[in-house]
Amino acid sequence: MSDEQKKRAIILKTTLRLVVEHGLESAPMSLIAKEAGVGMGTIYHYFPSKDDLINVLYRELKQAVHENMLRNYDYNAPIRERFFTIWRNLFHHYLKHPLDFLFLEQYSISPTITLESKAFGFKLWAEPMQLFENAQHQQVVKEMPLYLLMLIASAPLNNLVRGHLSNQIKLDDGLIEVAITACWDAIKR
Amino acid sequence: MSDEQKKRAIILKTTLRLVVEHGLESAPMSLIAKEAGVGMGTIYHYFPSKDDLINVLYRELKQAVHENMLRNYDYNAPIRERFFTIWRNLFHHYLKHPLDFLFLEQYSISPTITLESKAFGFKLWAEPMQLFENAQHQQVVKEMPLYLLMLIASAPLNNLVRGHLSNQIKLDDGLIEVAITACWDAIKR
Amino acid sequence: MSDEQKKRAIILKTTLRLVVEHGLESAPMSLIAKEAGVGMGTIYHYFPSKDDLINVLYRELKQAVHENMLRNYDYNAPIRERFFTIWRNLFHHYLKHPLDFLFLEQYSISPTITLESKAFGFKLWAEPMQLFENAQHQQVVKEMPLYLLMLIASAPLNNLVRGHLSNQIKLDDGLIEVAITACWDAIKR
Amino acid sequence: MSDEQKKRAIILKTTLRLVVEHGLESAPMSLIAKEAGVGMGTIYHYFPSKDDLINVLYRELKQAVHENMLRNYDYNAPIRERFFTIWRNLFHHYLKHPLDFLFLEQYSISPTITLESKAFGFKLWAEPMQLFENAQHQQVVKEMPLYLLMLIASAPLNNLVRGHLSNQIKLDDGLIEVAITACWDAIKR
């Protein structure tokens, strides 16, 4: 990684940490610069504005989720197994990157995130949607609008990770399997 | 309702609308005052600070959810029926009060909402938790930590309402029943 | 004292306390009203404005000093004795009414106190000035402008009372005599 | 002096002038900025808050007094001469820097000035106190608590400078000597 890329990366990383720690409005550019060890102008060299910085961060984190969700994904495996693989990957990714999760949780709704970024983030669900479509075609899951299916099946994921990070529950591999089973039971026919 | 209560109410209502429309940081007190048709100082007569205003709003909206979730609730009805009643009430309440839902969605995580307010909001789940405890005792639902159960069963609710309000899906009474059934299937034994 | 006079008096007394405790700008009319046990409008019934209230207070406290400084004053006594009498009275008055002293100390310079009020306060020194004039005429004190004489002789008074109230020194009747002697020695021929 | 130091200095100088002219509460940061020819944010770059700005100013002015009071001070000169030297220096310093004097006069009492700053300002009197201690030891001055001695001897100084600046008297070198003599006579044995 070149020096420039390193600097860009450390700015994004610092932004992530500070925004999660203090909130978007309490993470001034001056603080980000100081904590990242660069001058304020340097940030503006890589990112035209704070809004842009936040949106780039959002998209990179979404991209990372995207790249991890299909780890060990076998397109020929049975539907139920493919479902479990994706969901397991998501759980693990979020638990491994709590800051990413908290940032995405909190700012997915924010007006700071542009519609374009939101649309980008939505592409995340392309493969699962495909999976659900197959599943419905094969009458493995309930008959209902595809979106409904996806929203129902994915909902517990965020809720549980949040519960884990706020210490309401303690997720381990066993409970994760229990949880995914519940997700599956919610939609399976 | 006295004049004073009316003014307090209109301030809260205006705040709700503006904060949901523009976000917390883009809803200045001056704008709230103008839109509420009062002087800025008047807001400070009823609420010591913006943070307090937001927290009071949060608690009042949570309180309204609380009061509606147990409508037609029969403590002697079968567990599954009681579950459906609460979930149905919640769906209807949120769909009827979209601003309430969006505000609670967005600011439940925010650092502006104090731990005290969050704890207050959490009392919302006392009765469902009781219900789940009974259900588990009677082996009607899966064996897992109570919190996990609750987080799983409640997750789709928020997700679906959000999907509905963002026009990804169109919830009607039929789909609501389908959704609640999915929630139930997720946890039922 | 009539009810109205009592109310007026309690407003002044409360103002004195709060202004000394918190400072002029941190003693809002609303607080004065609350602590005085009256409505805010009531204050405005007795005093047209906050500035006026402060000026009236200033003049009443000055007036009280004036009335006390000549206690036991014998116009026929020797000059030195008359000097001691006045100075002793002043010391005792200020030590007995520390709030009065602190208020006069702090706000004599303030732009809030009008020139008119300051002029009123200055009349306090009419009799001592007369005394000094006599003293000079009889060559009891040094030859210098009258004002200079007065400023020199009166200066230690405020300084010592302030030192006493801030616990730098502990004035008692003995030290007060020592102090007045010093004042006298400063100007005596 | 670097550009940055110059800016800091002009802010302090402008603050001094405006605060003395209008009073602390009538010298808004916006006015200080405008008169200093800088942006408001610039002030906050050098001073974290208005209170801090005022305290720094206080300490710098006190420091300047400190540095001037011992000009031509000969530690081996007779006590009386040393006393005259310090007092003369103080008179001249204050008359030369009337704004400094008025600021210190007015805000030494103010709650805005922190105890720390007041303590700093008090160090000003270390050398005179030493002098008085010697003087007392050599029985040159009256027997009384040291603080009392100092408060008595220093009191006319402020009073006279104030009188001069408000045109009640007109101090010249001759009257200054007369005044210092009076101060000395007040405490000499």
Place this chain on the structure above:
DNA sequence: AATGAATGAGTCTTCATTCAT
């Protein structure tokens, strides 16, 4: 390319004063 001092519009908040009851 990198820096960070400088900017000033935009926030929250306070408080003297008014006036309907």
Place this chain on the structure above:
DNA sequence: GATGAATGAAGACTCATTCAT
């Protein structure tokens, strides 16, 4: 006469962004 809710102008302070070095 008494009240205190209502007002809004004014103040301290923040922070995204620019630009001279």
